[in-house]
Amino acid sequence: MLAGSQLRVDIRFAKRVLIAYNHPMNEKELVIHARGGDRDAFNELISNYIDKIYRLGFKVSGNEEDAQDILQETFLKAIDKIESFRSEASFGTWLYSIAMNVMRGCFAQRKKMALKPIEDYAPDHSDTGSSGLFKWNDPHEMFENSQIQGIIDDFIAEMPEENSTPFILRYIEEMPVKEIAGVMGLSVSAVKSRILRARLALREHISSKMEEKMP
Amino acid sequence: MKDCTEYIQNLCSYVDGEADDSICKEIEKHLKDCPECRVMVDTLKKTVVLCKEGEKKHLPAELRAKLKSALEKKWKERFGNEADEETPPDGEK
Numbered sequence: 290m291l292a293g294s295q296l297r298v299d300i301r302f303a304k305r306v307l308i309a310y311n312h313p314m315n316e317k318e319l320v321i322h323a324r325g326g327d328r329d330a331f332n333e334l335i336s337n338y339i340d341k342i343y344r345l346g347f348k349v350s351g352n353e354e355d356a357q358d359i360l361q362e363t364f365l366k367a368i369d370k371i372e373s374f375r376s377e378a379s380f381g382t383w384l385y386s387i388a389m390n391v392m393r394g395c396f397a398q399r400k401k402m403a404l405k406p407i408e409d410y411a412p413d414h415s416d417t418g419s420s421g422l423f424k425w426n427d428p429h430e431m432f433e434n435s436q437i438q439g440i441i442d443d444f445i446a447e448m449p450e451e452n453s454t455p456f457i458l459r460y461i462e463e464m465p466v467k468e469i470a471g472v473m474g475l476s477v478s479a480v481k482s483r484i485l486r487a488r489l490a491l492r493e494h495i496s497s498k499m500e501e502k503m504p
Numbered sequence: 505m506k507d508c509t510e511y512i513q514n515l516c517s518y519v520d521g522e523a524d525d526s527i528c529k530e531i532e533k534h535l536k537d538c539p540e541c542r543v544m545v546d547t548l549k550k551t552v553v554l555c556k557e558g559e560k561k562h563l564p565a566e567l568r569a570k571l572k573s574a575l576e577k578k579w580k581e582r583f584g585n586e587a588d589e590e591t592p593p594d595g596e597k
């Protein structure tokens with residue numbers, strides 16, 4: 290068995306050979322190198338996720354300071370745990386699951402608004418025969434794009450993180466539902482339900498803002 | 505006719521084109537008779553379109569530099585300085 294320092298030397302040698310023959314390392318090779326202490330390999334592994342995790346942290350928290358803390362804490366924990374990563378999931382899924390834990394810790398003490406049960410967002414015909422759902426015209430005719438994004442961002446930041454996170458991963462980062470389920474440690478149906486609740490709540494909020502703006 | 509609450513659980517999958525054929529047919533049948541749910545479907549679609557229109561934020565350069573320095577420090581604590589030294593394995597200079 291190779292001692293740690295010898296392993297690192299051998300990994301460096303292997304890396305030099307790969308570079309010499311212009312062979313880009315795949316994720317599995319990068320992980321092996323990173324676990325052996327190759328910082329460049331680790332940097333390459335995380336490079337695709339810096340902006341994504343920063344955006345997720347920013348959207349969920351609503352501020353840059355928290356987003357930066359979430360990002361940094363995620364990568365620091367990844368360095369600590371890199372030797373426990375076994376490639377059963379993709380590196381990205383593993384990294385996001387660390388970010389989820391960091392965010393849970395970060396938002397555990399914060400009070401966020403409670404969303405209604407899904408059924409309560411359905412049109413209600415019981416009183417007047419019509420719930421009078423507000424029919425949107427083009428929102429861009431009523432608001433500047435920056436205003437619309439402000440309305441959306443402020444509301445998402447107020448949502449419980451358990452709803453905003455899967456919504457952002459699904460529609461901003463375009464992650465498949467199955468992968469979100471893996472990242473969050475939930476069933477696919479639970480993820481779908483959380484996304485729907487977030488989407489219905491956001492729809493209702495945008496609708497109310499548009500109604501307020503009507504003359 | 506079923507109540508709208510019975511369709512709402514599947515609306516996201518329907519709107520995203522991920523619902524089973526049988527569910528799609530059921531929802532579409534309901535939509536013909538329910539203007540409120542037609543508004544719901546239309547505005548749920550628009551909600552996601554609006555979200556996607558937002559500018560994708562990137563980590564600012566100064567924060568990127570700060571992150572790099574924090575990770576370098578952690579890496580050295582974790583693996584020691586020798587992890588980054590470019591000493592050839594055979595000891596050649």
